[in-house]
Amino acid sequence: DQVCFEGKLDFIKTKLKITLDPEEPVEIRCLEVENQGNREEELEVTTIFEPILSTKAQDIAHPAFNNLFLIFNYENNILEIKRKKRGKNEKEIYLESLYTTDAETIVDNEFEIEKERLKQRGDLSLPIAVEKSLPFSNKLGLQQEPEVALRKTIKIPAGKKVSITQIISVNEDKIQAIENLSKYENLENIKKAFEISKANIEAECRYLEVKSKEIELYQKVLGYMLFDNPIRSRQIKKINISNYSQSELWKYGISGDLKIVLVKIRDINDTDVIEQVLKMYDFFRSKNIKIDLVFLDEEYHSYENYVLEEINSKIEDKHLSYMINQNAGIFILSKNEMPKKDIDLLNFISCFTIDTHKGDLSHIINDLEEEYLASIQNIPDEYIYENSEEEKYKSEYNVLKSTDNKYFNEYGAFSPDGKEYLIKVNKNNRLPTVWSHIIANEKFGSLITENMGGYTWYKNSRLNRISSWQNYAFIDIPSEIIYLEDLKTNKKWSLGLNPMPDENDYNIIYGFGYAKYIHESQGILQELETFVPKDDSIKINILKLTNNTIERKKLKIVYYIKPALGEDEVSSNGYIKISYDDNSNIVLAENLYEPNFKSKIYVTSSEKIKSFTGDKKFFLGKGGLSNPDGLRKVRLNNSSGFGKQNCIAIHIEVELESMSSKEILLNLGASESLIDAKNIAYKYSKISNCRQENENIRKMWKEKLERLQVYTPIESINIILNGWVLYQTITSRLFGRTGFYQSGGAYGFRDQLQDTLCLKYINPQMMKNQIIKHSKHQFIEGDVEHWWHEETSRGIRTRFSDDLLWMVYVLEEYIDCTGDSSILEEETSYLQGNVLQDNEAERYDIYPESNVKETMYYHSIRAIEKSLNFGENGLPKIGTGDWNDGFSEVGNKGKGESVWLGFFLYHIIQRFLPYIRQKGETQRYEKYTKILSDLQISLNNNGWDGRWFRRAYMDDGKILGSIENEECRIDSIAQSWAIISGAGNQDKQIIAMESLENHLVDRENGIIKLLDPPFNEGDLNPGYIKAYLPGVRENGGQYTHSAIWAIIAESILKNGDKTFEFYKMINPIEHSRNKAAANQYKVEPYVIPADVYGAGNLAGRGGWTWYTGSSSWFYKAGIEYILGLKIEKGILSLNPCIPRDWKEYTIKYKYGRTIYNIQVKNPNKKNYGINSFTINGKETKEKCIKLQDDGRIYEIDVEM
CATH class of the missing domain: 3.40.50 (Rossmann fold)
Known part of the structure; x- marks a missing residue:
């Protein structure tokens, strides 16, 4: 009938009793406090909890996403948390919480909902706001990672007992939730609740014929069922x-x-x-x-x-x-x-x-x-050297000491050449939030953070994680930890800032294909370099230890991993078995209950592994990650961990002479077979092989990323374009398909196609391969899988209306760039499967390959034909979403139409017409020409709202993107694509972009919003976009994808100053120029964010980073539309759109073995266009040059 926890500190005795309302979803937590001393005491009583209000599975799958639907309110001493409903079949959930007491109150109710005000980042100890009695803000607002605290400050006379009670009521009906809560404002009712609960349990036991001893037995079984067993x-x-x-x-x-x-x-x-x-x-x-x-x-x-x-x-x-x-x-x-x-x-x-x-x-x-x-093995603790005095060693290493570093913001800076990002932190000076990095090849990779957090995957970054993906940016506890111990002083610490820091600084360097962590403790300089080889599935950790003391040092090193070996550690816990192969010096791990991946995971070292364990409870004990019990043992217990809470930990020991260095390896790998695992482990057990591979990786990335380099007057543009956005796109989007905030693992039909847009300049073959891959995920009927997992052949068939057209768009881009129209004749197969029923929005299934094969030309035709489904306004039907997935209920009944999709379809067909003509399909050519004409008329008539283009028509005829609306009066992408497609009438284009600037450009916060005002409590119900917090992601924040399209539209209109103003404004480097800016923006300065929040207290804060198609579009906008580099059918030309005050800029382009040095000068202070084009001193009337792989150097001078 209740749970009790008792405690005592000095003269204060506490008893916490917890029970439930016998009929309603109400929890009562009553804390009885007795002052057994002889003087009056004042107590602050604080309760803290993390609101979820969803299923456990939803929260485990994607916590960062799950948090975006919570709204807070505080009224009449009641704190309310509402989870907004996402789908039409869902209901909103309300949590109401009240704090009440019979004690004399000194400070009445205080509350806090912002985690940053309660705790320090990465700190697992008592919250600082509690420890230091910091005042609560009592402020409401939007929260990205909420945590709720309620506090009362009370007096307790000597020898007296008082109670303070928290009541939590949850219900789908707000009024009912409050009514259920309100009856417990009376302390007598709280007492009665415990009495009634006891009486009900006794009656229930009589009915079930269950005795108290039996219940104790059942609870013991339940404990074994639910928790560690x-x-x-x-x-x-x-x-x-x-x-x-x-x-x-x-x-x-x-x-x-x-x-x-x-x-x-x-x-x-x-x-x-x-x-x-x-x-x-x-x-x-x-x-x-x-x-x-x-x-x-x-x-x-x-x-x-x-x-x-x-x-x-x-x-x-x-x-x-x-x-x-x-x-x-x-x-x-x-x-x-x-x-x-x-x-x-x-x-x-x-x-x-x-x-x-x-x-x-x-x-x-x-x-x-x-x-x-x-x-249970009784493994003794280490000998404690009680008389040894711990010496204080102050680290002098400072990765940020160079004055040549760029964009220093007190947290970090770019290296002088812009190719590395440098960070310095310590436990009292942490980053505003996680700044992550990705190292990966096509089948294996690792996401890492400044705290050495992150995780590692093999083949699929969601379904086959090696270590656990942690999605909590505020805490960022690593799943892979290197612990060190000085065996003479017994001083222990972690190599990374989390979870066991000391007082010294932690230096981090992120580079292309690698990361370095540098720290000094106990006179030992530790330099860890981590990278992933070009082809092999192994994470190499080269740890260089330098003893800077006059004494010989003996160190214990433990490499600890929180394994997933599947999708998450919850589903795999207890099913992982580890073993040690003495001959190969590797610890092997295998998940025996993983249906899709039968991988062999292994940990190895260049040093002899002295002991290991797979038993998490043994290793962590009561000390937890910040002080594991296993570190105090002379050795680990060599347990397989099978059937237990799992971990993987190995223990090695290293001796260092005074003023000497030693390199050791701690590697984590995966393979399909035991023999392959042993072979790869052996290969990388040699320091020399690892160093050579490290060099190979750096050369490979240099070759990939430096084929095109730009040198403009704005250094932040040079840095972001000369490597970082390309690296982001390749590692996160194409190789890993993951990021700290979103770890999908799947291929998205529209996603990875767009990701290749930036590759046409440096590796068009990758672009072609992606087009071919995606064509195989098109159904015979013309529609496509919205996303799929390659390894399991499972994907989702939907009614999204834009996916299929992106294949045609990227195909057109590829042919326009390379001139390789032979791709149109390449044959690939279709998928087959039952079409969606009328009441079916989507279906996740295995879709087999059909016997039907056609050329890419006819794949494209089928995609276009499937899209020729127009509504009563002459616009294409939107289905359950177009580019904006959140518009899930705009056209789910089959009538809703998309203005944006109309512009996109117009653009696609217009560019595809030449291929239809070449094919000799005269009837189809005439049909599509007529469709274009009709569509353009509909867009400019039915799509126009007076000052801008509308966004969509809903099933019931209501309009999105109209001046008449309370919410979503204007949407960005209908305006930008009116210009990009050329379908908008010229006068309307200019008016539409002026409206976009006036309503959606927020210069104060440096963002371009997707739409405004955001959806919240209005009458329009367009889909799950409305469930997002106002100003978050698609719901009125900056969705960077759309911001870039707006910039491209401005460049097409030849507004060079405005184009570059907006482009610079959304550059993440510019959002982090100094500490104040970095604290507002919070996320990484060196990668493009998917979104930036646009409303309330979160305005200007970066959202999800790394995993975004915006990185490819940002590159395309900068290179092609601003700097004006065009490659059309293998011919290079320039058509810049730049600020008038730019005097010159340079592009260095490597095509095969040939180098094109392009110098653009602007003596006439123009925004747009060129006057002359000179090749090796000779002006050409054509103002272009055919690209040739002839090994020569071409000096090209362009004057605007």
């Missing part, structure tokens, strides 16, 4: 190890999604336990605890089937027959009718196994616990 590891040790798949259970009607309690019965004399187990099952059901109860009949084969009959009889006696073979039900299986592998699987996956021949439930549990306790 050490006895399970003893049970599954006896199972023959193999790879298991959840789908093998389905033929027995068992989903495998719920916890399974397995009951084995082999003798009729053991059936008394059945009644106990059924009673426990019934008790769990009364508490809405869902499990699958599986009886396994192990009786030797006989015709009578006594055991089976007895099981059924007992179930019938408990009136539970209706639960047989139901979800969260009872299943009866016979060992004689099952293959051994299925029996092993059942034993393996069951969270609790009851062997009835061992006695009743109580005896079974006691025996299992005793067996486990007897198995």
Whole structure:
């Protein structure tokens, strides 16, 4: 009926009692405080919780996304948290919380909802606001990573007892939630709640015929089911190890999604336990605890089937027959009718196994616990050198000391050449939020942060994570940690800032393909360089240790990994088994319950591994990550971790002479087979091989990224274009398909196609390969998979209306650039699958390859034909979203139309017409020409609102993007694409862009909003975009994609000053020029953000970074539309659109072995166009040059 926690500090005794309202979803937390001293005491009582208001699965999958739908309010001493509904079938959820007391109050209710005001970043200790009694702000606002705190300050007279109670009420109805809460403002009702709860539980137990000792037993079983279950590891040790798949259970009607309690019965004399187990099952059901109860009949084969009959009889006696073979039900299986592998699987996956021949439930549990306790190894602690005095070593290393560094903002700076980003932090001076980096090849990679956080993946960055993806920017606790210990002083610390920092600085260097972490502690300089080889699936960590003291040093090093070996650590916990191969000096890990990836994960070192463990509880103990118990042991316990909470940890030791250095390796890799794992591990166990590969990686990235370099008067433009956006696009979008804030792993049909737009200048073959890849994910009907996982062949078929057209757009871009029209004749196959039903918005499934193959030309035709679906306004139908995924209910009934899609379709068809003519399809050519004419008329008539273009028509005829609207009066992309497509009438183009500037450009915060005002409480219901916080992501923030399209539109209108003003304004480097700017913007200065928030207290704050298609578009806008470099069918020309005050700029372009040095001068202070084009001193009337791979150097002088 309640939970109690008691404590005492000095003369203050506390008792926290927790119970639930017997009928309503209300939790009561009553803290009784007794002053046993002889003087009056004043106490601050603070409660802190993190609001979720969603399913556990939703929060685990993507916490950063899950947080974007919470709204806060405070009224009448009640703190309210509302989760906005995302879909039409969802309901809003309200949490109401009240603090009440019978004590004399000194300071009445205070509240805080901003995590940054409560805690320090990365600090796992007591919140600083509590420790230092910092005042709460009592301010509301939008929150990206919320945490709620409520506080009262009370007086307690000597010898008296008082109570303070927090009530939490949750409901889908706000009024009901408040009413349920309000009745507990009366302290008598709080007391009654505990009494009623007790009475109800007693009545329930009488009804269920359950005694208190039985409940204690059930709760013990429940604890083993839900939390750490050490006895399970003893049970599954006896199972023959193999790879298991959840789908093998389905033929027995068992989903495998719920916890399974397995009951084995082999003798009729053991059936008394059945009644106990059924009673426990019934008790769990009364508490809405869902499990699958599986009886396994192990009786030797006989015709009578006594055991089976007895099981059924007992179930019938408990009136539970209706639960047989139901979800969260009872299943009866016979060992004689099952293959051994299925029996092993059942034993393996069951969270609790009851062997009835061992006695009743109580005896079974006691025996299992005793067996486990007897198995625990007693590993001694290290010798503590009590008399050794810890010397203080102040680090002198400072990565930011050079005055030649660029854009120094007190947190970091770019190196003098702009190719590295340098950061210096310590535990008292942390970054505003995570500044991450990605190192990757096409099948393996690692996301890292300034705290050495992040994670590593193999093949798929979502479905096959090696270490755990942590999506909490504020805390950023690493999943891979290197601990060090001076064995003489017993001083311990972590190589990275989290989770065990010392007082010295932590220096970080991010470069293309690598990162460095430099720290000094105990007189030991530690320099870690981490990178991923060009082809091999291994993360190399070269750790150089330098002993700068006069004493010989002996160090213990522990490399700790929080493994996922699948999608997340929650689903894999207990299923990972690790082992040590002494001959190869590698620790191997394998997830035996991962259906899609059978990878061998391994950890290795250049030093001999002295011990290891897979047992997380053993390693962390009570000290946790910030002071693990395992570090105090003389060795780790060499446990496989199988069946337990998992980790991977290895222990090595290193000796350093005075003033000497040593390099060691700590590597993490993955492979498909054991022999491959051993071979790769051996290859990279040699320092010389790793150093050589490090050089190879740097050369490879230099070659990729420096084929095109620009030198303009604005250094921030040079830095971002000369490597960083290309690196971002290739590593995050094309290789990893991941970022700190979003880890998808899948290919998005429109996403990775657009990502290749920047590659046409440096690697058009990659662009071509991507087009071909995506064409194979088009259905025979012309539509496409919105996204898919290559490794599992699973994808989602939707009613998005723009995806299919992006293939045609990028195809046109490729041919226009290279002149390679032969791609149109390349044949690829289609997918096949059932089309979506009328009431079906999407379907996630495996879609097989069809027997139909066609050329890319006809793939494109099918995409265009599928898009020729016009509504009553003559505009293409939007479906369940066009480019804006959040417009999920604009046209889900089949009538809604998209103005933007009309401009996009116009642009696509217009560019494709020449290929239709070349093909000789006269009838199709005339048809499409007529469609273009009609579409342009509809866009300029029905798409025009008077001062700008509308965004869309909804199913019910309501308009998005109209001056008449309360919300979403104007949307950016309809204006920009009116110009980009050329379909907008010329007079309307100019008016539309003026309106865009007046309504959507926020110079104060340096952003260009997608739409304004944001959706919030208005009458329009366009879809899940409305659930976002106002000003966040698509809902009225800067969606950088659209901001860049606006810049491109300005350049087409030849507004050079404005074009560059906006381009510079959204450059992340400019958002972080100094500490104040960096504190507002918060996110990384060196990569393009997907979004920047646009409203309230979050305005100007960067959103999700790295994983965004904006990086490719930013590059295209800068190179092609501002600096004016055009490559059309292999011919290079210049058509700049720059500020008038630019005197000159330079482009160095490497085409194959040939170098083109392009000098552009602007003596006439022009914005647009060129007067002369000179090649090696000779002016050419054509003002262009055909690109040739002839190994020569061409000096090109252009005058505007």
